[in-house]
Amino acid sequence: xSFSLSQLEHPIVLAPLGGGPSTAALAAAVSEAGGxxxxxxxxxxxxxxxxxxxxxxxxxxxxxxxNLFAPxxxxxxxxxxxxxxxxxxxxxxxxxxxxxxxxxxxxxxxEKLALVADEGVPVVSMTFGCPSRSEVEALQAxxxxxxxxxxxxxxxxSAGEAGADALVVQGVEAGGHRGSFDERTPGDVGLLALLxxxxxxxxxxxxxxxxxxxGRGVAAVLAAGATxxxxxxxFMLTPEAATSPAxxxxxxxxxxxxxxxxxxxxxxxxxENRFMREHEADAPHGYPEVHHLTAPVRVAARExxxxxxxxxxxxxxxxxxxxxxxxxxxxxxxxEAREALDLARRALTHRAEGGREDA
Amino acid sequence: xSFSLSQLEHPIVLAPLGGGPSTAALAAAVSEAGGxxxxxxxxxxxxxxxxxxxxxxxxxxxxxxxNLFAPxxxxxxxxxxxxxxxxxxxxxxxxxxxxxxxxxxxxxxxEKLALVADEGVPVVSMTFGCPSRSEVEALQAxxxxxxxxxxxxxxxxSAGEAGADALVVQGVEAGGHRGSFDERTPGDVGLLALLxxxxxxxxxxxxxxxxxxxGRGVAAVLAAGATxxxxxxxFMLTPEAATSPAxxxxxxxxxxxxxxxxxxxxxxxxxENRFMREHEADAPHGYPEVHHLTAPVRVAARExxxxxxxxxxxxxxxxxxxxxxxxxxxxxxxxEAREALDLARRALTHRAEGGREDA
Numbered sequence: 001x002s003f004s005l006s007q008l009e010h011p012i013v014l015a016p017l018g019g020g021p022s023t024a025a026l027a028a029a030v031s032e033a034g035g036x037x038x039x040x041x042x043x044x045x046x047x048x049x050x051x052x053x054x055x056x057x058x059x060x061x062x063x064x065x066x067n068l069f070a071p072x073x074x075x076x077x078x079x080x081x082x083x084x085x086x087x088x089x090x091x092x093x094x095x096x097x098x099x100x101x102x103x104x105x106x107x108x109x110x111e112k113l114a115l116v117a118d119e120g121v122p123v124v125s126m127t128f129g130c131p132s133r134s135e136v137e138a139l140q141a142x143x144x145x146x147x148x149x150x151x152x153x154x155x156x157x158s159a160g161e162a163g164a165d166a167l168v169v170q171g172v173e174a175g176g177h178r179g180s181f182d183e184r185t186p187g188d189v190g191l192l193a194l195l196x197x198x199x200x201x202x203x204x205x206x207x208x209x210x211x212x213x214x215g216r217g218v219a220a221v222l223a224a225g226a227t228x229x230x231x232x233x234x235f236m237l238t239p240e241a242a243t244s245p246a247x248x249x250x251x252x253x254x255x256x257x258x259x260x261x262x263x264x265x266x267x268x269x270x271x272e273n274r275f276m277r278e279h280e281a282d283a284p285h286g287y288p289e290v291h292h293l294t295a296p297v298r299v300a301a302r303e304x305x306x307x308x309x310x311x312x313x314x315x316x317x318x319x320x321x322x323x324x325x326x327x328x329x330x331x332x333x334x335x336e337a338r339e340a341l342d343l344a345r346r347a348l349t350h351r352a353e354g355g356r357e358d359a
Numbered sequence: 360x361s362f363s364l365s366q367l368e369h370p371i372v373l374a375p376l377g378g379g380p381s382t383a384a385l386a387a388a389v390s391e392a393g394g395x396x397x398x399x400x401x402x403x404x405x406x407x408x409x410x411x412x413x414x415x416x417x418x419x420x421x422x423x424x425x426n427l428f429a430p431x432x433x434x435x436x437x438x439x440x441x442x443x444x445x446x447x448x449x450x451x452x453x454x455x456x457x458x459x460x461x462x463x464x465x466x467x468x469x470e471k472l473a474l475v476a477d478e479g480v481p482v483v484s485m486t487f488g489c490p491s492r493s494e495v496e497a498l499q500a501x502x503x504x505x506x507x508x509x510x511x512x513x514x515x516x517s518a519g520e521a522g523a524d525a526l527v528v529q530g531v532e533a534g535g536h537r538g539s540f541d542e543r544t545p546g547d548v549g550l551l552a553l554l555x556x557x558x559x560x561x562x563x564x565x566x567x568x569x570x571x572x573x574g575r576g577v578a579a580v581l582a583a584g585a586t587x588x589x590x591x592x593x594f595m596l597t598p599e600a601a602t603s604p605a606x607x608x609x610x611x612x613x614x615x616x617x618x619x620x621x622x623x624x625x626x627x628x629x630x631e632n633r634f635m636r637e638h639e640a641d642a643p644h645g646y647p648e649v650h651h652l653t654a655p656v657r658v659a660a661r662e663x664x665x666x667x668x669x670x671x672x673x674x675x676x677x678x679x680x681x682x683x684x685x686x687x688x689x690x691x692x693x694x695e696a697r698e699a700l701d702l703a704r705r706a707l708t709h710r711a712e713g714g715r716e717d718a
Binding site for chain 2: 009172173211219225337
């Protein structure tokens with residue numbers, strides 16, 4: 001029988017955290033604590049993904065999910081990419097590397113679909129687009145529940161038509177890439193508004209994500225009709241995460257975030273830094289070409305510990321990220337969510353009974 | 360004794376809806392239904408504001424609030440304003456009017472502070488800045504509760520230091536003007552993230568606003584720790600609102616919203632239209648100079664029923680605005696909020712008791 005969200009002891013899902021912080025240990029800790037751990041397949045070879053799935057299964061027998069990047073059309077022409085490469089020459093020099101090759105690819109989509117079906121991964125979530133109905137059905141036949149990330153009500157309708165089992169509803173607060181189907185028109189709706197708008201067009205279970213960092217935040221999305229909350233940045237300071245030292249330091253400094261496509265050619269939210277300020281105006285829509293172009297610079301900056309030179313992904317609530325073991329954080333979030341719902345409900349009852357006379 | 364939010368039968372506050380939809384009848388209907396009605400003092404003479412307060416008091420004896428625009432520094436020089444005026448020449452011609460005089464003013468701040476104190480208005484909320492401690496204390500001495508609109512955690516700290524009784528926490532989803540203290544750096548945080556960030560720095564009661572259109576939305580902000588929800592766009596299609604016919608029509612068409620300063624020189628959210636698209640790139644930060652400059656064009660476009668030529672303010676959840684009498688809407692929102700909290704709480708209890716065995 002395939003995975004259902006109601007199986008979870010706690011309505012807490014780990015965000016995939018691709019490109020750095022994701023580890024099997026983090027996913028296992030979240031699943032073992034009664035939430036749902038997640039792995040990230042993006043940017044990696046199918047062999048590496050399979051090895052990580054097996055590593056995770058050594059650590060826990062509980063359900064977990066894996067996130068795939070849905071492939072999209074090539075949006076940038078070679079002149080736009082060449083122009084952007086020219087503006088980045090100083091970055092390559094600064095960090096002593098050559099820029100990468102701005103190639104278009106599909107992140108080995110078919111290979112990874114086959115892999116997750118073969119492994120019977122309990123939950124397969126998709127970002128950057130909607131799989132076809134036949135792709136969804138093939139995964140479901142292999143025992144996978146299919147979740148599709150949406151940033152607008154229109155995307156929610158499409159995902160429902162494709163047969164998704166649940167929707168990951170991503171508010172504009174979220175750290176990392178916007179999951180929009182079309183990068184040229186990324187959904188920019190706040191999570192709470194988006195949950196109401198999506199609930200209006202679908203009965204599918206919703207997993208809310210974007211700017212949730214506390215038990216109150218979890219309680220809020222449950223009250224808004226979500227079945228679970230997905231948190232990413234909130235787990236980035238846990239010891240199980242592979243968040244780089246420079247990234248951890250930037251999170252602790254609590255600076256403001258902004259949306260940018262300077263790093264990857266796809267809109268994403270990170271802590272504002274020099275690279276974003278200097279290159280945002282010139283960056284074309286062109287994912288994953290720009291990702292490949294800037295990758296050597298970003299790897300070098302991260303290794304050097306220079307948080308002004310790479311993508312410091314973070315959601316808008318990142319100043320509330322806790323430095324706790326991941327399992328403890330799951331339990332704390334769930335306890336606080338229960339308490340927050342109780343408090344809110346009691347306050348409403350008190351009003352209904354006594355508010356009027358006091359006025 | 361001054362007003363306390365716990366007096367309200369329902370935790371529903373009407374947003375001020377300045378510059379059009381606000382009426383005494385709408386405010387009275389919300390207060391009579393057990394919520395808190397609000398009037399808008401911005402853009403109007405003190406005499407007109409006093410007359411409306413008295414009109415409202417004929418309609419209800421219940422508490423209500425009034426919103427004032429806190430004055431700010433002149434940000435635009437005459438060359439920037441002159442340049443913007445040149446780009447608007449075609450608009451003036453199109454609608455057969457002359458552009459207005461781009462003067463700086465303080466919206467009669469001192470006069471209005473004296474007026475609301477003299478009238479003993481139960482709640483006085485401020486937008487666009489933080490009053491001084493002595494201004495806050497003078498209002499409190501006159502029996503007014505003082506609420507300050509904030510869009511960042513730093514603004515919340517300042518408002519607390521000034522002695523505010525409560526904070527209106529405005530998420531980026533909100534329709535109309537951003538309430539930011541400094542227009543050049545408007546807070547862009549989603550409501551749910553902002554509530555968590557603000558709760559982390561203050562114990563003051565919070566009134567959540569921005570993209571709330573359903574009882575689930577109300578329940579969510581209460582769960583996140585707010586004492587009440589403030590809704591604006593959700594009331595714009597009620598019969599008591601003075602929303603113009605063209606504005607109502609645009610709301611019914613459910614188009615996307617965007618942030619713009621093209622109309623007033625201050626960042627605000629409205630339904631995307633031709634005026635925004637054509638002038639956004641040229642508009643300086645310059646409130647209220649740009650407001651005065653474009654006002655004749657906007658009045659003429661609105662009278663002509665041309666929703667492409669004036670500010671069609673709307674929050675991100677505007678497609679969910681209901682066409683219901685305002686009092687009925689207040690009661691429906693409160694009922695649905697109670698139901699949403701009960702559902703969420705029950706789902707959590709069920710997990711804690713049974714989730715683990717099913718897995």
